[in-house]
Amino acid sequence: MTADTRPPEAIEQLTAGLEARGYICDREIATVVYLARMLQKPILVEGPPGVGKTELARATSAHLELPLIRLQCYEGLDEAKALYEWKYGKQLLYTQILREKLNDLLEGTQSLDDAMGRLHRFGDGFFSEQFLEPRPLLKALQSEAGAVLLVDEVDKADHEFEAFLLEILSDYQISIPEIGTVAATSTPVVLLTSNNTREIGEALRRRCLHLHIGFPDEGRERRIVEAQVPGIGDSLRDQLVAFIHAVRELELRKLPAVSETIDWARTLVLLHADSLDRETVRQTLNVILKHQDDVGRVTRALPDLLSRAVRGY
Amino acid sequence: MQATISDFVRVLRGIGLPISVAEVIDAHEAARSVGLSQRTLLKSALGSTLAKTAEERELFDGCFERFFTFQTLQEEDGDEAARKADGKSPQPPAAAGTAEAPSAAGAESPLARRLMDDDWTTLDAEIAAAGQREGANRVASFLQRARFTRSIAEALGVRDMDDEIARLEAGGPDQRDTAVELERRRQLVHERIRDYVDRQIALFATPMEAHQRLERLPYIRLSHIEQRHYEDMQHLVRRMAKRLMAAHARRAKRARRGQLDVRRTLRSGLAYDGVPFNPRWRQRRRERPRIMAVCDVSGSVAATARFLLMFLYSVNAVLPRTRAFAFSSELHEVTDLFDRHPLEEAVATAVELYGNQPTNYGRALADFQAACLDAVDHRTTVVVLGDARSNYGDPGLDSLRAVYQRARQVIWLNPEPRVLWGYGDSEMPRLATACHRVRTCNTLKDLERLVEDLLRTAV
Numbered sequence: 001m002t003a004d005t006r007p008p009e010a011i012e013q014l015t016a017g018l019e020a021r022g023y024i025c026d027r028e029i030a031t032v033v034y035l036a037r038m039l040q041k042p043i044l045v046e047g048p049p050g051v052g053k054t055e056l057a058r059a060t061s062a063h064l065e066l067p068l069i070r071l072q073c074y075e076g077l078d079e080a081k082a083l084y085e086w087k088y089g090k091q092l093l094y095t096q097i098l099r100e101k102l103n104d105l106l107e108g109t110q111s112l113d114d115a116m117g118r119l120h121r122f123g124d125g126f127f128s129e130q131f132l133e134p135r136p137l138l139k140a141l142q143s144e145a146g147a148v149l150l151v152d153e154v155d156k157a158d159h160e161f162e163a164f165l166l167e168i169l170s171d172y173q174i175s176i177p178e179i180g181t182v183a184a185t186s187t188p189v190v191l192l193t194s195n196n197t198r199e200i201g202e203a204l205r206r207r208c209l210h211l212h213i214g215f216p217d218e219g220r221e222r223r224i225v226e227a228q229v230p231g232i233g234d235s236l237r238d239q240l241v242a243f244i245h246a247v248r249e250l251e252l253r254k255l256p257a258v259s260e261t262i263d264w265a266r267t268l269v270l271l272h273a274d275s276l277d278r279e280t281v282r283q284t285l286n287v288i289l290k291h292q293d294d295v296g297r298v299t300r301a302l303p304d305l306l307s308r309a310v311r312g313y
Numbered sequence: 314m315q316a317t318i319s320d321f322v323r324v325l326r327g328i329g330l331p332i333s334v335a336e337v338i339d340a341h342e343a344a345r346s347v348g349l350s351q352r353t354l355l356k357s358a359l360g361s362t363l364a365k366t367a368e369e370r371e372l373f374d375g376c377f378e379r380f381f382t383f384q385t386l387q388e389e390d391g392d393e394a395a396r397k398a399d400g401k402s403p404q405p406p407a408a409a410g411t412a413e414a415p416s417a418a419g420a421e422s423p424l425a426r427r428l429m430d431d432d433w434t435t436l437d438a439e440i441a442a443a444g445q446r447e448g449a450n451r452v453a454s455f456l457q458r459a460r461f462t463r464s465i466a467e468a469l470g471v472r473d474m475d476d477e478i479a480r481l482e483a484g485g486p487d488q489r490d491t492a493v494e495l496e497r498r499r500q501l502v503h504e505r506i507r508d509y510v511d512r513q514i515a516l517f518a519t520p521m522e523a524h525q526r527l528e529r530l531p532y533i534r535l536s537h538i539e540q541r542h543y544e545d546m547q548h549l550v551r552r553m554a555k556r557l558m559a560a561h562a563r564r565a566k567r568a569r570r571g572q573l574d575v576r577r578t579l580r581s582g583l584a585y586d587g588v589p590f591n592p593r594w595r596q597r598r599r600e601r602p603r604i605m606a607v608c609d610v611s612g613s614v615a616a617t618a619r620f621l622l623m624f625l626y627s628v629n630a631v632l633p634r635t636r637a638f639a640f641s642s643e644l645h646e647v648t649d650l651f652d653r654h655p656l657e658e659a660v661a662t663a664v665e666l667y668g669n670q671p672t673n674y675g676r677a678l679a680d681f682q683a684a685c686l687d688a689v690d691h692r693t694t695v696v697v698l699g700d701a702r703s704n705y706g707d708p709g710l711d712s713l714r715a716v717y718q719r720a721r722q723v724i725w726l727n728p729e730p731r732v733l734w735g736y737g738d739s740e741m742p743r744l745a746t747a748c749h750r751v752r753t754c755n756t757l758k759d760l761e762r763l764v765e766d767l768l769r770t771a772v
Contacts, residue, residue, distance in 0.1 A: 007347045008354060031347065031357035038346040039339065046367060199559050205365040206333055209343075212367045 010034060014063070023052065023059030024216075024223045032211045033060060033189075042169050042190035044154075044200070044208035050257025051213045052224075053193040054152055060189060061148035069143070069188075070150045071136035073157035079164065084176060085133045091126050127178040137168055138182065146186040154204075155194040162204055169207050216258065218245055224258060229265040239276045240265055243309035244288065247298060256288040264288050278306060318344060320450055321380050322363070327521035328376065329528075330369050336362055352381065380516060422473040428498040429491075436469075436502065440509050443468035449513045454522060461510045466503065474499065531757035535616045536728065546757065547657060550620060553761050554627030561631050561768045602694045602721065604635040604767065607681055609699035610668040611641035617728045617755060619660050621698055624760050626651050626659075631768055636685075639663045642673035644680035674699065674740070675707030682712040689719045694767065698726045698754070701734070701741040708740035713747040723747065726754035726763065 015030040033056075036043045045053045061068035071082055095102075109115040134142060140149035154162065168174055172184040192208065194200055216224065221241045225232060232240075241261065248255050256264075264287045273280050282299060289295045298305070322337055343358035356377055364373035427436055443465045444450070452461060474495065481492035527545055530538070531553075538546060574595035582589040606625055608618035618639070625635050636648045645667050650659040689695065695716055701708070717723045725748040727734065727741060734741035745751045754763060 008351055011347075011354065027353055028357045028360075031354055032361045035343050035346065035358055035361060039342055041339070043361075044365075199555075202331070202365075206336060208365075209339075209361040210365045210370070211361055212370055 007034070017063040018056075018059045019227070021059040021062040022227045023055060024220055024227055025056070025059075026216070026220060029056065029211065029213065032209055036189060036191075036209055039209070040172075040187045042192060042208045043211050044205060045191055045193045045211045045213060046196060047213035048215070048255065048257055049195050050259035051215060052258055053191075053213060054150065056213070057148055057150035057191045057193075060191070064146075064148065064189070066146050066148050066189070067143060068148045068150060069136050069140045070152060072152045073154050073161070075156060075158060077157050077161055081135055082137050082161070082164075083135050083174060084138045085135065086127070087131045087133050091131050094126065094131075124178065129179070132176075132179070138174065140188045140190075141168070141172065141174065141182055141184040143188065144185055147188045149188045149190045151190065151192045153195060154192045155196060155198045155200060159201065162201055166203055166207065169204070215248060215255070218242065221245075221258065221261060225261060225265050228262045229269060231269050232265055233274050236268060236274055236276070237265070239309050240268065243276060243281070243305060246305045246308050247288070250297060250301060252289070252294040252297065253291045254289070254294065260288040276306060276309060278302060281306065314344065314349060315341065318359075321359070321376075323450075324376055324380060324517055324520065325363060325373065327517065328372055328524045330364065330372060332363055336365075355381075376520065422470055422477050424470040424502075425474045425477055425495055428474075428495060428502065433505075436505065437509075439469060440465060440506055444509055444513065449510060450517055452510070452513050452518050454518050455514050457518075458507070458510055458514060461513070462503070462506050465506050465510070469502070469506075471499070471502070531761070533757075534728075534755045535620055535757065536613065536755065538616065546620065547623065549757060550623050550627055553757070554624060554764075557761070557765055557768055558628055558631050602632070602767065603690075603692050604632055605638065605685065605689070605693060605695045606635065607638045607640070607644070607677070607695065607697045607699075609641065609672060609677075610639045610664045611670060611672045612668065613702075614698065614700055614728055615664050615668050617726075617760075618698055619664055620757060621696075621726070621754075621760055621763075622647075622651075622660050622663065623656060624764050626656055628764060628768065636688075637663075638681065638685075639667040640672075640677035640680070641668055641670040642676050643667075644677045644684070646684070671704060672699070672702065673706055674701065674703045674744075675709040675712075678709030678712035678716075682715050686715060686719065689716055691719075691721050693720045695720045695723045696726065696763075696767075697723065697748075698728075700727055700729050700739070701725070701744050702738045703740050705738045708744055710740075710743055710747060713744060717747040717749070722749040724749065724763070725751045726759075727751065728755040729753070730755075 011027065011030045011034050014034055015025060015027065018025050018030065018033075032043055035041070045056065047053055057070075058068060106115050106118060109118060132138075136149070140147045151165070154165070169190060172187050173181055175181045192204075215221075218241055221244070222237055225237050225241060229237075244256055244261050244264075264284065267284050267287050268276075268280070271280065271284070281302065285295050285298060289298060318337070318340060322332055322340070326332055339362040340359050343362045344355060347354040347358045349355060356374075359377065360370060360373055364370040427439075444461070447461060447464045447468060449461050449465070478492050478495050478499070481488040481495070484492075527549065530542065530545060530549060572595045574593045577593035577595075578589050578591070579587070581591045581593055604625060606621065608614075608621060610618045622637055625632065625637070629635065636646065637651065638644050639647050647659070647663040647667075650663055653659075654662065697713075703709075713723070725741075725744065729739070729741075731753055733739060741751070752759070752763070754760060
């Protein structure tokens, strides 16, 4: 993607590029990714689990040929794990090794003040970059060529961490008290994903482009299955996708997402099925449904669903 | 384009999307970098910068469809605008035929000339321009329709044309024909203008009015709210409950961290020779109150009861041990209605089953005492909702006092305004002596405040 291509073509290219990496996306997704690069803004990706939020980051990084740096959020995540840490062990080891050197250095000093004064001449050797352990956020900023930074499931992290992200997301810089401010060498592409277990704060939303990925339509899902499960036959693929779409219309505790569709397709290919029949479906329902209630409900509706899926094809 | 996006943002804000200036700037940049040539691209670009939740996105999508069909018409190159304008033109095909017959003899004012030339494209553009000048995009209500129609007509020079028609009518037969034709076309112009104003109203005023109604609902007395707004109300209750829960879930978390509890640390250290091996933290004990809601569901109070129950069960995640009772004379526990049925249905059933009887506070409170006094303890908050009008019967003061002495607090909610308490058969002043707090409660806002108080004492 070059700067001088016109936007519609650039977005076409991006779509094709992502597709080459096995990620079939619609125009909306491609447009937002394109905009994120143009406006240098992070993307907040929301949607039900398993629709390929994380996968989007992976495909983007592969397409742009930038390293993917991933930060998985969880409750209790703090700066030390997200940003940087001092290599405490190394610092300790070095002071031990250098003890004799230090003794030599301090030889002949009379008072404590004197000794301190002499030490001061050597700068803060132990608090320099060599002793800094960069964590994902710092790594993304330091990366020379740029990077794709994925902050996964940001809704799992605490409010405090969310507030702390703000500085990085708006200015692409962070301050380390002992060293100073570290600014990004080249702006990383940032994706944040959220499953909406908790409302994300307004401030964070305001700084991001918002992208909602829902369940794909049948056409796109067929292409996704084709891209992800190469060995699958056409008729099985079409029936399977139609079946999944019929299941999504039921009221279930957890609807099967794209990842479940792919798993199921793989399972059926392994079982050498070439079309859906009642027995196979019944035995493999647990691949797409994760609650016993749901399995029960779908089993009851099975004849209807199957006939719709097969007739639809 | 800049003006169009600004107008669009105003519409979005009007229907309740909180859009900041920074986001508007982003939207402009996004629109510039994708260009305007493709509508879907523009939609994605504006959508991702202006709408920040799935809910907002839904509102945005609807708005975008409405706004950019009308608006872009004026923006796009003249060709297309002309074609579309022709397609929609209300003028009958016969008009083209008759247009030839009377020569434009005597038609002098610019408007009259345009009309006789059938130059609807220019006219449409002029209507739009006049509308802009008159501020038609700031129309706030359909009541302003006549006003805008008139002022746009005047801006186009209808008055000059009227003078002209009068003059022509006084002239020769040829001129009189022109006058009749002009008069007919004058009607068409009016229709055109009214169409334009209606579109502006559909774009700007209607969604805003709907939103404003939603904003006002919490302040309207619950007993005055009409049945058809119940769905909106349920939506509002859910939204308020969600906000309250988010706020209080957070506080609960913070209360989990604590200071060092020296005594417990030393005690646990005894096993290790007094070395304080396991630091223990002092924790504030979280006491979730148990709520018992006792609701009068007879006619006058039913609406308030309905929303109180709805509210209490919407915050179920934070207040899980709520029990609900409904009475008009006998008291019935309705807790398991709520366990078995969806919220709206349960509320409606409770009101239907136990309402429609004369209120008897003495009976109901005595029932409550008999059935639940043992379950009331120092953690229980009893919320009684009723107008305390006992039909001159026993108000049940003794029963309430027995509850008052055991409960953590008794809150009485009265939907009547305070000035009416104590008049007629209202027993509120006497019953108030057996309550920790008495408050009026007749709007959704009051309910929200109550639930917020309950939650605050919860953590």
